[in-house]
Amino acid sequence: MKKAIGIDIGGTITSVAIVDENFEISSNIDFPTPRNPEEAAGKIIESVNRIDPEKSYPCGIAVCGLISQDGRILYSAPNLKWKNIELEKLFSGLDRQFAAVNDGSSAAWGCYIAEGNSETENLLSITMGTGVGGGIVLNGNLIFGAAEIGHIKMDPDGPVCGCGKKGCLETYIGGIHIPARAREWEGLEVDTTQQLFELAEAGNRKAVKCWERIGFIAGYILAGVVNLNGSHKILLGGTVASYAGVFFIDTLRKTLIENLLAPEYQHCEIEISKWKNDISLLGAAALLLKRPLNMDANRIIDSR
Numbered sequence: 293m294k295k296a297i298g299i300d301i302g303g304t305i306t307s308v309a310i311v312d313e314n315f316e317i318s319s320n321i322d323f324p325t326p327r328n329p330e331e332a333a334g335k336i337i338e339s340v341n342r343i344d345p346e347k348s349y350p351c352g353i354a355v356c357g358l359i360s361q362d363g364r365i366l367y368s369a370p371n372l373k374w375k376n377i378e379l380e381k382l383f384s385g386l387d388r389q390f391a392a393v394n395d396g397s398s399a400a401w402g403c404y405i406a407e408g409n410s411e412t413e414n415l416l417s418i419t420m421g422t423g424v425g426g427g428i429v430l431n432g433n434l435i436f437g438a439a440e441i442g443h444i445k446m447d448p449d450g451p452v453c454g455c456g457k458k459g460c461l462e463t464y465i466g467g468i469h470i471p472a473r474a475r476e477w478e479g480l481e482v483d484t485t486q487q488l489f490e491l492a493e494a495g496n497r498k499a500v501k502c503w504e505r506i507g508f509i510a511g512y513i514l515a516g517v518v519n520l521n522g523s524h525k526i527l528l529g530g531t532v533a534s535y536a537g538v539f540f541i542d543t544l545r546k547t548l549i550e551n552l553l554a555p556e557y558q559h560c561e562i563e564i565s566k567w568k569n570d571i572s573l574l575g576a577a578a579l580l581l582k583r584p585l586n587m588d589a590n591r592i593i594d595s596r
């Protein structure tokens with residue numbers, strides 16, 4: 293059976309796993325992402341060799357940052373403070389074929405190919421984790437460049453984002469910023485989004501209101517995106533969406549539809565991805581299992 297290794301370098305956690313052609317995930321290894329890129333690459337290579345000692349499978353690497361069109365340079369990963377990294381050099385010890393892609397783009401490919409959406413003409417995926425990523429698939433082509441939905445500007449006087457600018461969407465609905473917003477909006481003393489979720493689950497009205505506000509903000513901005521590019525389907529993935537989605541998906545959907553230009557004609561479904569926080573990893577591996585129409589062989593780096 294055809295297999296590939298998926299690697300998801302996130303702002304908090306890095307995951308490595310084997311994905312087969314039926315999109316079953318096995319042999320997972322997770323670890324906190326080292327802040328130093330060389331150290332991170334070392335740990336990734338060690339994990340890959342542990343789960344594939346025969347060096348049989350190619351690797352798809354999803355990174356939480358802006359990657360060049362050809363997939364060879366990581367320009368910037370704000371949440372890791374990595375800049376201008378030559379990926380071919382960083383992963384030269386992988387000793388396998390690999391392709392690197394923005395984690396939002398890989399999630400979109402995962403949603404499209406593995407989640408039964410390959411009939412969807414125009415798919416948008418949103419990853420709500422530490423930050424907020426986005427990805428677009430158009431008629432079987434993956435948009436490799438920026439789909440940085442998390443950095444759509446909302447307020448020039450808003451909170452400072454990991455990208456250095458102010459008032460990005462991510463500063464309102466990204467996991468790393470949610471605790472600060474919960475304090476501002478409802479005076480809740482929480483340190484993590486998980487705590488805010490647990491409070492909501494325990495019936496705390498203020499915590500529930502915070503999640504609804506997050507749903508409103510996400511729906512409001514996504515309506516703008518749908519008005520712009522005519523997405524037919526939106527899938528939400530990432531850790532925050534996976535556990536707390538139940539508290540904001542209804543508000544998000546309602547706000548999105550209310551703010552479409554012509555809701556009677558614009559059909560846009562919105563769902564939480566069933567792969568939840570594995571979708572970027574799965575999509576990265578899926579790039580090697582079933583390539584997007586616009587992905588040519590030059591995008592695959594051979595470090596053997």
Ligand SMILES: [Zn+2]
Binds near residue numbers: 457460462
């Ligand atoms: Zn930003």
